[in-house]
Amino acid sequence: MAEKEEVVMTPSKKGKATHIKIERVKKLNLDKVAHVAGGQHKGLVINKEAHEDDPTLEKPQLQLGFICFLVDQKTGGHAVESRKLKFWYRDDTEYLDQVTTAYEFFKELVKPENFPRDYVGFIKKCMKQMQDEKYHHARKVDVELEQLSDEEAPLSPGGKIVIELGLEADYYGFNKEDTRSQEEIVREKILQVLESAYPNILVVEDIIRIINAPEALVYQLLRELQDAQLVQEMENGGFVRHVLDEQTEVQMVKQMPTIAANQQPTVAIISAMYYEKLAVDAMMENKTSYMRFKMEGESNVYTIGYIGEHKVVSTKLPAVGFHRAAQIATGNTTTRLLGTFQNVEHVFLVGVAGGVPHYTDYYKHVRLGDVVLSKVDPDNKLYYFCNKVTQDKAGNPHFINKSWSPRDPILQQVASRLQEMNYHNPDFAPWERYMAEGEQLLAGQQVSFSRPEPNTDRLYMDIGDQNIIEVQHPMPPDGVMPNKPGVPAFHFGTIGSGRPVVKSHSLRLDFAARYDVRAFDTAFDQVLDSIEGNRKDSYMIVRGIADYVDGDKHKEWQPYAALAAAAYTKTMIKALSNPQMDDY
Structure with a gap:
């Protein structure tokens, strides 16, 4: 902390909310001071309560919110409280430093092993952290506390919650029956x-x-x-x-009929879940499904149709997961697909995945319903599969990975071109129309492909010792227009997987940070091995975000996320043969 700076706390009220402003100042107004700490707390100053709204609390540069589920052991009563940490920074602080400071400040604040048991301890901890030199970028923090009514409170999450603010510590399960x-x-x-x-x-x-x-x-x-x-x-x-699909002709076959070379599909789309394939097929026209059933061994389904001027074949993997039998089956199905349709030039893996949350970084944060497109990193890798995690003497994790690199960059170039066009003209979003058309075609299915209610997109943070808190999605920085509500945003980065990282919250975030992973799916390493083994040099992974782990945990967002991924894939395929991209 700079020389002679004091950390000053000023409480105030605004409506139903209590504000605790904590800032670094060089000179004190002695008329407002209520207490000056000494000893180990030297440098902490408490002001009298401010009775007027503080104009300096408007428009924070960064905000992080969380929900507390409070349990009073004496009365058994429950309460839900909203807490927001609002940050202002020193001049010329880079955005990355702002994000890192806020995230580290929050993580230290909610550590279970030294979490304060009352409001005074909570505020004191905030003030002590502001004295720490590692948070020197933060000039001011405002802690906003507001108890929510039953109508305002969100539904309680499943799992175990620890909250100790002002009440006796209690572990309370909110599991839904x-x-x-x-x-x-x-x-x-x-x-x-x-x-x-x-x-x-x-x-x-x-x-x-x-x-x-x-x-x-x-x-x-x-x-x-x-x-x-x-x-x-x-x-x-x-x-x-x-399959309930009146738009598709279905033929039962013992083997695939011969298709003339000039009528062979040139694009293959591989999905893993039932509703992923329905969403993909809804993007196609003039389509026929060929069903090859076997009572023993693996059956196959191929749907052949058109997207734009491209002939496309789609298939569904019979099982996906980390167990060995599923991995072998996915590899075999992919090999059989590419062996049957040897004119395929481009392969898309399309479906759902789990998004990587960035609790303070609005630009990197991936939300439910968004779409992540695999983009090669500086090492030309677009998929990282973690086989094993080891630790060095200092306890730092080391990831033993396998990775994949497409030899043909054409799909990367198309994706970049679409991204640039949408950036310069936000109204250029043909995938939105494809989603609407697809939702109408799929209206008769057992599940809804409509976008779920916004309040179902809830974000949690693992704070250690099997404790979880609900946090607010990051807010856009001051002056930045938020993403269009109700439609998917698109993100570019690598895709990750592997049991060691998917099953661990801390390792997953560490892995994601090291390799710029934006989404985790459920083991497509054998599929990618098969694609490269069949010498298909052009491939891309398109993932709609269904949850915040690996896309296979919660069902509510899966159909919509699958539809979003399929719609963007259609946009990509149509752009392959349309360099001007004006035929939408």
Whole structure:
């Protein structure tokens, strides 16, 4: 801290909110001082309460908010409180330094091992942190505290919350109880299992084993789902998910019919989830699906149609995950696709993923419904798969990775051109029209492809010791126009995966920071190996953001995120043959 500076706290009220302004000053107005600390707290000054609104608290340069779920052990009462940390910085502080200062200040403030147990301790800790030289960029911090009414409070998150502000510390679980009937729950599980396995056929015994439900109930619900045309019974009593798509001609084949060389698809789109493929297929015209079912081994589904002037083939991987059998299956399916359609020049991996949150950096923060496009880093890598994490003597993690680099940069160039056009003309957004058209085509499906309500996009931070707090999405810097509400924003960066990092919050953020990872998905390393092994030099990954881990945790945003990714992929494909990009 600069010489002779004091850290001065001034409380005030504005409406229902209490403001605690903490700033560095060189000279004190002794008429306002209520207390000057000494001893180990020397340099801390408390002013009397200000009775007028402080104009210096307008328009902070950076803001970070969080929600506290309070539990009073004496009364058993619950309360929800909004807390905001607003930052002002010294002149000429770079934006990166602003972001880093705010994030580190907040992380230290909420450390579970020394979290203050009362309001006085909380404010004192804020003041002590302002004395620390590592936060010297911060000139002023305003702590805004406001208790929320039942109507204003957000729904409580699942999991474990620790809050100790002004009340006795208490761990309180906010887990939601599933109050649906057993039939409703089992029915949903049957559909999810068949959708995950699609296009593979599952026998009833396997369905019963996977979902662990009564045999009689499973048989009953399968018949009901068959009557509703949601599942289809195959030979030997196996079942497969039935696709509701009146726009697509469906042909059952034992092997793919021969396609003339000049009619072969030149673009392949690979998805992993059932609704991802529906979203992709909604982008195509004049399409036909070829279903090749096998009772033993892997079945295949290929949908062939047009996007613009390009003939496209789409397929769905039968299973995706970190277990070995799933990885082998995804690689085999990709190899079979590229072996069957040998004229494919460009490959897109399209679907959902988990976004990487940046709690203070508005520019890097990826929100639900946004789209991340794989962009090569300075080492020409666009996908990092972590196989193992080791530690050095100092405890610092070292990531043992495998990575992939497309040899043909054409898709990178197209993406950059689209980004530049949208930057100079925000009205240039053809993907928005494609999303609207796709949503209309998919209106008859079992799930809604509409954008979920904004209040369902909630952000949490792991603060250690299995404790989680809810935080506010970062605000745009002063003078920066926010992204258009209700439509996806687009981000460019690498994609990451690997069990060691996906399962750990701290390692995931460290990994993301080192390799500029903007999204994590669920293990596509075997798919990428197959693409490169088949000498396909042009490929790109397009991911709609469905959650903040790996895209496979929460179902609510998956259909919309998949539709957003598919719509941008359509924009990319049409731009491949349209350098002027005026045919939208």
